[in-house]
Amino acid sequence: MAVEIHLLGPFRVLVDGRPVPDEAWSRRDAAGLVKLLATKHGHRLHREQVMDALWPDVGVADATPRLHKAAHYARKAIGGSDAVVLRGEMVSLLPNASVTVDADEFESAAARVLDDGSTDAAAEVLDRFPGEPLQADLYTEWASEPRDRLAGLQRRLLRQAGRWQRLVELDPTDEEAWLGAVRELAAAGDRRGALREYEAMDRALRRELGTGPGPEATALREELVRSLREVGSITPGDEGRLEQQIRFCRTGDGVTLAYACSGSGPPLVKAANWLTHVDHDWNSPVWRHWLLALSRRHRLVRYDERGCGLSDWDIKPPTFEDWVQDLEAVVDSAGLDTFPLLGISQGGPVAVAYAARHPERVTRLVLYGTFVQGRLARRPDAEETRRDHALQVELVRVGWGRDEPAFRQVFTSQFMPEGTRGLWDAFNELQRATTSPENAARLLEVNAGIDIAEEARRVRAPTLVLHARDDHRPPFEQGRLMASLIPDSRFVALESCNHILLADEPAWPVFLSEVEAFLAE
Numbered sequence: 001m002a003v004e005i006h007l008l009g010p011f012r013v014l015v016d017g018r019p020v021p022d023e024a025w026s027r028r029d030a031a032g033l034v035k036l037l038a039t040k041h042g043h044r045l046h047r048e049q050v051m052d053a054l055w056p057d058v059g060v061a062d063a064t065p066r067l068h069k070a071a072h073y074a075r076k077a078i079g080g081s082d083a084v085v086l087r088g089e090m091v092s093l094l095p096n097a098s099v100t101v102d103a104d105e106f107e108s109a110a111a112r113v114l115d116d117g118s119t120d121a122a123a124e125v126l127d128r129f130p131g132e133p134l135q136a137d138l139y140t141e142w143a144s145e146p147r148d149r150l151a152g153l154q155r156r157l158l159r160q161a162g163r164w165q166r167l168v169e170l171d172p173t174d175e176e177a178w179l180g181a182v183r184e185l186a187a188a189g190d191r192r193g194a195l196r197e198y199e200a201m202d203r204a205l206r207r208e209l210g211t212g213p214g215p216e217a218t219a220l221r222e223e224l225v226r227s228l229r230e231v232g233s234i235t236p237g238d239e240g241r242l243e244q245q246i247r248f249c250r251t252g253d254g255v256t257l258a259y260a261c262s263g264s265g266p267p268l269v270k271a272a273n274w275l276t277h278v279d280h281d282w283n284s285p286v287w288r289h290w291l292l293a294l295s296r297r298h299r300l301v302r303y304d305e306r307g308c309g310l311s312d313w314d315i316k317p318p319t320f321e322d323w324v325q326d327l328e329a330v331v332d333s334a335g336l337d338t339f340p341l342l343g344i345s346q347g348g349p350v351a352v353a354y355a356a357r358h359p360e361r362v363t364r365l366v367l368y369g370t371f372v373q374g375r376l377a378r379r380p381d382a383e384e385t386r387r388d389h390a391l392q393v394e395l396v397r398v399g400w401g402r403d404e405p406a407f408r409q410v411f412t413s414q415f416m417p418e419g420t421r422g423l424w425d426a427f428n429e430l431q432r433a434t435t436s437p438e439n440a441a442r443l444l445e446v447n448a449g450i451d452i453a454e455e456a457r458r459v460r461a462p463t464l465v466l467h468a469r470d471d472h473r474p475p476f477e478q479g480r481l482m483a484s485l486i487p488d489s490r491f492v493a494l495e496s497c498n499h500i501l502l503a504d505e506p507a508w509p510v511f512l513s514e515v516e517a518f519l520a521e
Helices: 028-038 047-054 060-078 102-116 119-128 141-161 164-170 175-187 191-209 215-227 236-241 278-283 288-296 320-333 347-357 383-399 406-415 421-434 437-448 453-457 476-485 507-520
Strands: 002-006 012-015 044-046 084-087 090-093 098-101 244-250 256-262 267-270 299-303 339-344 362-368 463-468 489-494
Touching: 002 028, 002 102, 012 060, 028 044, 028 047, 028 060, 028 084, 028 090, 044 047, 047 060, 047 090, 047 141, 060 084, 098 102, 102 119, 102 141, 119 141, 141 164, 141 175, 164 175, 175 191, 175 215, 191 215, 191 489, 191 507, 244 278, 244 320, 256 278, 256 320, 267 320, 278 288, 278 421, 288 299, 299 320, 320 347, 339 347, 347 362, 347 453, 362 507, 383 437, 406 421, 453 476, 463 476, 463 507, 476 489, 489 507
Parallel strands: 002 098, 267 299, 267 339, 339 362, 362 463, 463 489
Antiparallel strands: 002 012, 044 090, 084 090, 244 256, 256 299
8 A cells, every 4th residue: 555645735645546535534633643643753653652742631541542543533544454553652654555755755855955055956846845834733732843844944945946925925024035025026127016025024024023124125225216216206406496386266166276386397186185285285294205206207286175275264065076176177277188187095086086077188097095985985884984983073073173182183193103293293283274173074074975986987097096005094995996996907005004105114115106107108
């Protein structure tokens, strides 16, 4: 009888080439006995060692009948009275059969390959033995030693073969593996992909270890940013030359809107998002890096929607249609015929609706941190959602205008949870300065009921959708939904938890490089 035992990947036993059915191993003790003996030299072990390994909390008197029962069911599964032999003090597995164990073959092959240092040979061994060692026995005490030994060999082979991504999957704290993955993408010419990989490394190390990448990784990131010609970054000299001009226009229903133009080059229109102030934002540390970066290569046109910033505050309760009308009025006043359109957060649905209604004018659409459905539209029947929404609206009405920022901090901590105390203070002040408590509450109410699924399906402009993976405002799933609905769209996940990306976080240059490359196509 020829028997093959597989300990790498799912546990399997083949007898003369025929697999033993999985249901034959329904008795865990029988499978455990076979695995234990298969990992030992000569496939035999002293019976007390077997009992100590399989039933460590049971005395010899109680463990002995368990051993006999496990041996019985192992013989039944494999077929043959001598599949497991208890003779004297020893327990033997298949002493009279030809037995091969894939783990033994893997160890021998790995030893040869690791000695000669060949990359191709290491890859060949990994391809031949791809499974995880003793994968069903992760929490079994006796299996920890052979599993760790085999897993250690796999990691050494992965490193020798340069399979960095697999190493990262096995251990997200392995900075050397992350660096290998970043360098591999950079060497292939995918510098934006390399920056995204660095971004993922930064998030993983901070999450798992509480610290960021080391000097070597940081230097590699700077080299990648330089190789992309520091897309979107602003030098001190550039900052001094960039200015904005503020203008005003009127909507069809008589509301005065403020809009600002900055930079030069092809136009880029930004739809208004939650609480803007074109004058205040230009110098705020919350938005300054965004506005300078986007103005470097474009004539950036942005505006304050009705009820916010320098636009009219004394207005009737706004509707979503009013917001789309605001965008229409601004682009007409700015004299733009065709242009790319940027929608951030609440500005995303407005941009989508405009693009669907004016396909002849929107050349490209960029959406970041946005949503298809507002929170009430996502779960219209969820009592908890309705109560939470009502609480936020009331919180705004009661506390928004007070000098004490505690009420506004509820929103600030969601928009930029990784911001510094200085940034939080700046955003708290920005919210207070941009609108009245009543207008802020009205904006929240309109926001919650938005549903632009049908309009998203009608968008014809090529579209780039970006979303922070751990965004605390519009959930990541809404970004994926948006990309799935817009026909000609591409989705980019950013490794961040900030709804407003910070100037010094790894996701920021990734966002800029993706957007600039998309707009330049």
